[in-house]
Amino acid sequence: MAGDDEQPxxxxxxxxxxxxxxxxxxxxxxxxxxxxxxLDDRLNGKFDTKSWIIDTGATHHVTGDLSWLFDTIAxxxxxxxxxxGESVVATQSGSVRLSNNITLQxxxxxxxxxxxxxxDGLYYFGGAxxxxxxxxxxxNAASTLELWHKRMGHPSEKVVKLLPPVSNLKGCFPFGNPxxxxxxxxxxxxxxxxxPLSPGPEVVPTVGLDSLGLDNSSxxxxxxxxKGMRDKFxxxxxxxxxxxxxxxxxxxxxxPSPQHPSGTPYPIAHYINCDNFxxxxxxxxxTIISSNDPKxxxxxxxxxxxxxxxxxxxRALEENGTWTLEPLPKGKRALGSQWVYRTKYFSNGDIxxxxxxLVVLGNHQxxxxxxxxxxxxxxxxxxxRAFLAIAASKNWELHQMDVHNAFLHGDLEEEVYMKLPPGFxxxxxxxxxxxxxxxxxxxxxxxxxxxxxxxALKGYGFLQSYxxxxxxxxxxxxxxxxxxxxxxxxxxxxxDSAALKTFKAYLSDCFKMKDLGVxxxxxxxEVARSxxxxxxxxxxxxxxxxxxxxxxxxxxxxxxxxxxxRLGLANGxxxxxxxxxRRLVGRLIYLAVTRPDxxxxxxxxxxxxxxxxxxxxxxxxxxxxxxxGTPGQGIxxxxxxxLSLQGWCDSDWAACPVTRRSLSGWLVxxxxxxxxxxxxxxxxxxxxSAEAEYRAMAAVTCELKWLKGLLLSLGVHHPKAIKLxxxxxxALHMAKNPVFHERTKHIEVDCHFVRDAITDGLIAPSxxxxxxxxxxxxxKALGKKQFDYLLAKLGIFEPHAPT
Numbered sequence: 001m002a003g004d005d006e007q008p009x010x011x012x013x014x015x016x017x018x019x020x021x022x023x024x025x026x027x028x029x030x031x032x033x034x035x036x037x038x039l040d041d042r043l044n045g046k047f048d049t050k051s052w053i054i055d056t057g058a059t060h061h062v063t064g065d066l067s068w069l070f071d072t073i074a075x076x077x078x079x080x081x082x083x084x085g086e087s088v089v090a091t092q093s094g095s096v097r098l099s100n101n102i103t104l105q106x107x108x109x110x111x112x113x114x115x116x117x118x119x120d121g122l123y124y125f126g127g128a129x130x131x132x133x134x135x136x137x138x139x140n141a142a143s144t145l146e147l148w149h150k151r152m153g154h155p156s157e158k159v160v161k162l163l164p165p166v167s168n169l170k171g172c173f174p175f176g177n178p179x180x181x182x183x184x185x186x187x188x189x190x191x192x193x194x195x196p197l198s199p200g201p202e203v204v205p206t207v208g209l210d211s212l213g214l215d216n217s218s219x220x221x222x223x224x225x226x227k228g229m230r231d232k233f234x235x236x237x238x239x240x241x242x243x244x245x246x247x248x249x250x251x252x253x254x255x256p257s258p259q260h261p262s263g264t265p266y267p268i269a270h271y272i273n274c275d276n277f278x279x280x281x282x283x284x285x286x287t288i289i290s291s292n293d294p295k296x297x298x299x300x301x302x303x304x305x306x307x308x309x310x311x312x313x314x315r316a317l318e319e320n321g322t323w324t325l326e327p328l329p330k331g332k333r334a335l336g337s338q339w340v341y342r343t344k345y346f347s348n349g350d351i352x353x354x355x356x357x358l359v360v361l362g363n364h365q366x367x368x369x370x371x372x373x374x375x376x377x378x379x380x381x382x383x384x385r386a387f388l389a390i391a392a393s394k395n396w397e398l399h400q401m402d403v404h405n406a407f408l409h410g411d412l413e414e415e416v417y418m419k420l421p422p423g424f425x426x427x428x429x430x431x432x433x434x435x436x437x438x439x440x441x442x443x444x445x446x447x448x449x450x451x452x453x454x455x456a457l458k459g460y461g462f463l464q465s466y467x468x469x470x471x472x473x474x475x476x477x478x479x480x481x482x483x484x485x486x487x488x489x490x491x492x493x494x495x496d497s498a499a500l501k502t503f504k505a506y507l508s509d510c511f512k513m514k515d516l517g518v519x520x521x522x523x524x525x526e527v528a529r530s531x532x533x534x535x536x537x538x539x540x541x542x543x544x545x546x547x548x549x550x551x552x553x554x555x556x557x558x559x560x561x562x563x564x565x566r567l568g569l570a571n572g573x574x575x576x577x578x579x580x581x582r583r584l585v586g587r588l589i590y591l592a593v594t595r596p597d598x599x600x601x602x603x604x605x606x607x608x609x610x611x612x613x614x615x616x617x618x619x620x621x622x623x624x625x626x627x628x629g630t631p632g633q634g635i636x637x638x639x640x641x642x643l644s645l646q647g648w649c650d651s652d653w654a655a656c657p658v659t660r661r662s663l664s665g666w667l668v669x670x671x672x673x674x675x676x677x678x679x680x681x682x683x684x685x686x687x688x689s690a691e692a693e694y695r696a697m698a699a700v701t702c703e704l705k706w707l708k709g710l711l712l713s714l715g716v717h718h719p720k721a722i723k724l725x726x727x728x729x730x731a732l733h734m735a736k737n738p739v740f741h742e743r744t745k746h747i748e749v750d751c752h753f754v755r756d757a758i759t760d761g762l763i764a765p766s767x768x769x770x771x772x773x774x775x776x777x778x779x780k781a782l783g784k785k786q787f788d789y790l791l792a793k794l795g796i797f798e799p800h801a802p803t
Contacts, residue, residue: 052125069094309356323433334417360441376446377469385675389637392534398519403488404512465713537634556629560601570615581612603679641671650775651696653689662692665778666700690730698750721764
C-alpha cells in the first residue's frame with residue numbers, strides 16, 4: 001500500500017495546570033485525528049485493498065441466448081462485428097439479471113481462477129483460495145486530464161520530460177501501420193494464477209536506447225563490461241509499458257504457472273473486412289457465418305426449432321410412403337440411420353428454414369444384394385465456373401432452387417431395410433422399416449432421383465448436354481434458359497425474366513421445390529455480383545478450417561508452401577492420429593475449388609494420406625496459416641470477358657523424388673476469367689524435360705477440346721484457334737514437326753493427338769518466357785515475390801481484406 005511513513009501514536013501529555021483537556025478527552029481527540037487521517041487518505045485516493053474489481057470495459061454486451069434477457073425489444077437488424085472476424089445479426093436487446101456470485105476459469109487450462117461477490121453493482125474478486133493477491137494503490141489525479149492519462153497507462157510527466165524531440169525518431173519505425181489497430185485480449189482479469197503481476201511494468205524495448213540518446217546503464221554512465229560479465233537481464237533507463245488502470249506495488253511471491261497470452265498480435269479481424277460489399281450483402285454474410293448447426297441428435301433435441309424440423313421431416317417421409325413397418329426377414333440386415341442438420345437461407349440472408357435430413361448409413365450396403373446401379377451425373381466444378389462465367393459475361397439472371405426431399409421422388413426397386421430413426425421407440429423389437437422410396441444415404445438414391453428429374457426437364461423441352469450430363473439447355477426464339485444440376489440443388493440462368501418465372505412454376509408443379517431467389521450461396525461457395533462481374537470465394541469455409549485447426553490467433557504466412565521443400569523424403573515420426581491430417585487435407589482439396597493458389601500445395605499434401613508424418617502435418621498447418629491471412633480470397637468472373645478460351649501449360653521434370661515422375665500443371669481462361677486449373681503427376685516417367693512439357697501440352701489440349709464442346713452447349717461458339725502458351729521451345733517444335741524420330745516414337749499417341757489438334761485449328765501453340773508463365777504456380781513452390789506476381793495475373797482477389 002502506498003502511503004506516508006508510519007507515525008507514533010498520539011499520547012496524552014502529562015497533566016499540567018494550563019492544560020485544557022482531561023486524559024479521557026485526549027484519548028477521544030487522538031481517535032478523531034486518526035479517523036481524519038484515514039479520511040484524508042481516501043480523499044486523496046490512497047487506500048489498501050486485497051480485492052480486484054471485475055470490469056469488462058464494454059458499454060454493450062452481446063449474447064446468443066435470448067433466454068438470458070428480459071424486457072426485450074425488437075431492433076432493426078444490423079450486422080455486429082466480433083473480435084475474431086466473424087459477424088452476427090443483432091435482432092433484439094434487453095436486460096440481464098446479475099447473479100450474486102461469479103466464478104472465473106482459465107480458458108485454456110480450465111483451472112479455477114477465483115470467485116467474485118457482487119456488492120453495490122460491482123463484482124469484487126478475491127482470487128482462488130490460497131492465492132496471494134497483491135496490494136493495489138490507485139492514485140486519483142488532481143485534474144481530469146491527468147486522471148485520463150493514468151487510466152490509459154501513459155507514462156508520468158516526469159518520464160515524458162526525459163524523452164527527446166519526436167523528430168529524433170524519424171526512420172526508427174519502418175514497419176509502422178498507419179491504420180488503426182484494435183487488439184482484443186482474450187483474458188479480462190489479470191490474477192496471480194493466470195497472469196501474475198511483476199514488481200514493475202514489463203519491458204518492451206521498441207526503440208534502441210542509442211537512438212533516444214540515453215545510456216543503457218543504471219546510473220546514467222556507461223561502464224565497459226566484458227562479455228562474460230554482462231548481466232543476464234540488462235537494466236534499461238526507459239521502459240515502455242501498458243497497464244490496465246492499476247499498477248502493482250509490493251509484490252508477494254506466487255507459484256509459477258504456465259503463461260498464456262492475454263491477446264494475440266495477429267487477430268483474424270485484421271485480415272477480413274466486409275466494407276467493400278453492399279449493406280444487404282453484408283447482412284447475408286453475417287447470417288451465414290453466425291449459424292451453428294447441431295452436430296448430433298442429442299444436441300438438436302435441446303432446440304425447439306430443430307425438434308419441429310425433425311417432426312416435419314418424419315411427417316413428410318410418412319406422407320410420401322417412404323417405408324412400411326415390417327418384421328425383419330431371416331437372413332436380412334437392417335441399415336442404421338442418422339440425422340444431418342443444415343440451416344437454409346434466402347438470398348437476402350434471412351433464414352428460410354431449419355432443414356433436418358434423415359440419412360441412411362449406406363456405407364453398409366452390399367453390392368448385388370441391396371443395390372445394383374449407382375452411377376448418377378454430378379456437375380463438375382469446371383462446368384459450374386464456366387456456367388457462371390458465361391452468365392456474368394452476358395449479364396443473365398442467376399437463380400437457385402432446392403428440391404424438398406428430392407430423393408423421395410425416386411422409386412426404389414431393391415429390397416432394403418432400415419432400423420427405426422433415432423428418437424423413436426418400437427413396441428416390437430423385430431419391427432424395422434422397409435424402404436419403398438429412395439432415401440438419402442442409399443447408394444442408388446441419386447440415380448433414382450436424377451432419372452425422375454431428367455424426365456421432367458425433357459418434358460419441358462430441355463436438351464441434355466453431351467459434354468456434361470448434368471447440364472440442360474432450352475432455346476426457343478430469343479429465349480434461352482440453362483439449368484445446372486448438383487444432386488438436389490439447381491442453378492438456373494436465362495435472358496428472359498418471364499420465361500424463368502414460368503419455368504420455375506413448372507418445376508414447382510412437378511416436385512416440391514423451394515425458390516431460394518438470386519444465387520448467393522451454392523455448395524459452400526459465396527457468390528457476390530457487381531458491375532465488375534461475379535466474385536466466388538469460400539470465406540466461411542476457410543474460417544471454419546482455420547478455427548478447427550486452432551490457428552485463429554496464429555501469425556499468417558505470405559505463401560502456402562516453402563521453397564525447396566523435401567516433403568517427399570520426410571522421415572520424421574508418424575502421426576499418432578492420421579485422421580486429423582486426412583480430414584484437414586480433404587477440406588483443403590474442396591477449398592481449392594475457388595483457390596487456384598492452393599492447387600500445388602494440396603497436390604503435394606494429398607500424396608501422404610496413407611502415412612502422414614510430422615513434417616507433413618507442419619506443412620499442412622503452414623497452408624492454414626496462409627489461409628488465415630487471406631480468408632476471403634477468391635476468383636473474379638469478369639463481366640467484360642470476350643468468351644474466348646486461352647490455355648497455359650507447364651511441367652516440372654522428375655519432380656517426385658521417389659518415382660521420378662514429372663508434374664503437369666495447366667490453367668484455362670474464358671476471356672479474363674479463370675475457369676479450369678489442375679496440378680497432376682504424370683502417369684509415366686519422362687526421359688527429358690521436353691517430353692514432360694509435351695505431355696503437359698497434350699493434357700491441356702484434352703481439357704480445351706472438352707471445354708469447347710461445353711461452351712457450344714451453352715450457345716457460345718469459338719471459331720478461332722485456342723491460344724496455348726508453353727515455355728518450352730523443344731515441346732513447341734515437337735508439336736509442329738510432322739516427322740517422327742527416335743526421341744518421339746515412344747510418345748507417338750500424344751504426338752498424333754496434339755498435331756491433329758493443331759492441324760484441325762483447335763489450338764495455336766505459342767512460346768512464353770518462364771518468368772511470365774502463369775502455369776508456373778501449379779508446378780513448383782515459389783517465393784513470395786513471384787507468387788504474388790502470378791496471383792495478380794490469375795485474377796485472384798481479396799475484397800474482404802481490410803482497406
